[in-house]
Amino acid sequence: MEKIILTGDRPTGKLHLGHYVGSLRNRVKLQNSGEYDDIYLMIADSQALTDNFDNPKKVRDNVLEVALFYLACGIDPNKTNIFIQSQVPALTELTFYYMNLVTVARLHRNPTVKSEVKLRGFEESIPSGFLNYPVSQAADITAFEATTVPVGDDQLPMIEQTREIVHSFNRIYGDTLVEPKELLPESKSAKRLPGIDGKAKMSKSLGNCIYLDDSEEEINKKVMQMYTDPDHIKVSDPGKVEGNVVFTYLDVFCEDRHFNEYLPEYKNLDELKAHYTKGGLGDVVIKRFLAKIICEVIKPIREKREELLQNLDYVYNVLKNGTEKANQKANATLDKVRNHMGIDYFDNSKFLDEMKEKFNN
Numbered sequence: 001m002e003k004i005i006l007t008g009d010r011p012t013g014k015l016h017l018g019h020y021v022g023s024l025r026n027r028v029k030l031q032n033s034g035e036y037d038d039i040y041l042m043i044a045d046s047q048a049l050t051d052n053f054d055n056p057k058k059v060r061d062n063v064l065e066v067a068l069f070y071l072a073c074g075i076d077p078n079k080t081n082i083f084i085q086s087q088v089p090a091l092t093e094l095t096f097y098y099m100n101l102v103t104v105a106r107l108h109r110n111p112t113v114k115s116e117v118k119l120r121g122f123e124e125s126i127p128s129g130f131l132n133y134p135v136s137q138a139a140d141i142t143a144f145e146a147t148t149v150p151v152g153d154d155q156l157p158m159i160e161q162t163r164e165i166v167h168s169f170n171r172i173y174g175d176t177l178v179e180p181k182e183l184l185p186e187s188k189s190a191k192r193l194p195g196i197d198g199k200a201k202m203s204k205s206l207g208n209c210i211y212l213d214d215s216e217e218e219i220n221k222k223v224m225q226m227y228t229d230p231d232h233i234k235v236s237d238p239g240k241v242e243g244n245v246v247f248t249y250l251d252v253f254c255e256d257r258h259f260n261e262y263l264p265e266y267k268n269l270d271e272l273k274a275h276y277t278k279g280g281l282g283d284v285v286i287k288r289f290l291a292k293i294i295c296e297v298i299k300p301i302r303e304k305r306e307e308l309l310q311n312l313d314y315v316y317n318v319l320k321n322g323t324e325k326a327n328q329k330a331n332a333t334l335d336k337v338r339n340h341m342g343i344d345y346f347d348n349s350k351f352l353d354e355m356k357e358k359f360n361n
């Protein structure tokens with residue numbers, strides 16, 4: 001069986017360091033591993049509209065933006081098909097057929113939907129489109145016959161829901177759809193980067209993000225604002241490493257060579273942590289160190305994005321070509337689905353022949 005990846009993001013804002021750690025850098029790794037026959041990367045504008053239907057400009061403005069960040073991070077359009085969800089009509093049609101296989105109660109029980117409903121204050125007036133987005137996500141995944149879906153653990157209920165739909169569909173209409181499997185981040189530190197304020201998640205609305213196109217100045221400023229240990233007041237005070245955002249980030253980004261380059265007084269992170277814990281190491285020192293490392297991570301991304309900005313025609317064409325290829329694959333799956341559901345009336349003479357027989361004609 002072919003190994004196919006499908007994954008994506010809602011285009012609702014610029015991409016930040018949380019995206020990079022949680023998914024982008026892993027996607028580039030998967031892309032370059034050579035282990036996959038096909039890779040689809042979807043800009044999920046239709047899904048973004050399920051909770052931004054009243055602000056379509058926000059979605060429209062971020063489609064190309066997201067594509068820019070993909071390319072700037074090293075997604076190679078020769079290896080990965082980047083496409084726009086709404087421009088693949090087969091996805092909408094599949095969603096409509098899958099809706100028959102899922103109860104409203106089941107959608108209400110979906111943990112991701114539940115927490116998002118709470119977050120958005122939908123309460124009793126949940127738009128049915130929003131409630132239904134797990135079904136549409138099942139369409140995304142199955143349309144490309146994805147075997148592997150790289151996601152964060154917040155998306156697990158979506159994959160579970162997809163598998164249920166695949167099982168129901170195949171049981172009722174015969175073996176048609178491919179069952180997907182999630183691919184979770186390997187290490188704990190790659191799962192989720194906290195915001196600079198120490199909140200669990202980087203999020204635009206919380207204003208606690210470092211963006212992948214931030215200037216060195218902005219990075220320095222943001223790192224200086226980072227939440228550390230509120231009890232570490234004087235340099236001589238012993239400090240806490242757990243829950244200290246600077247150290248959480250250092251755990252993710254710091255390599256031994258960084259000490260050589262930026263902080264030769266220490267050999268490695270363990271030494272730095274030990275000194276901080278004991279007392280006598282100020283926040284400014286560790287923050288300056290971290291800022292240098294983050295600048296190093298973001299610099300090539302920012303510069304590549306800058307370069308791509310000079311050539312938007314190219315980025316636009318990447319999306320156009322990727323979407324064309326996505327349509328080919330999704331349409332092939334849709335043909336199979338229609339055929340197995342018996343709604344392929346005009347595909348061949350079979351339907352007319354059957355009816356002639358029925359009416360003894």
Ligand code: TRP
Pocket residue numbers: 006007008009010042044047137140141149151155
């Ligand atoms: N729900 C995902 C998110 O919140 C985006 C998405 C839409 C997706 N369709 C998908 C992810 C299919 C993986 C597979 O970011």
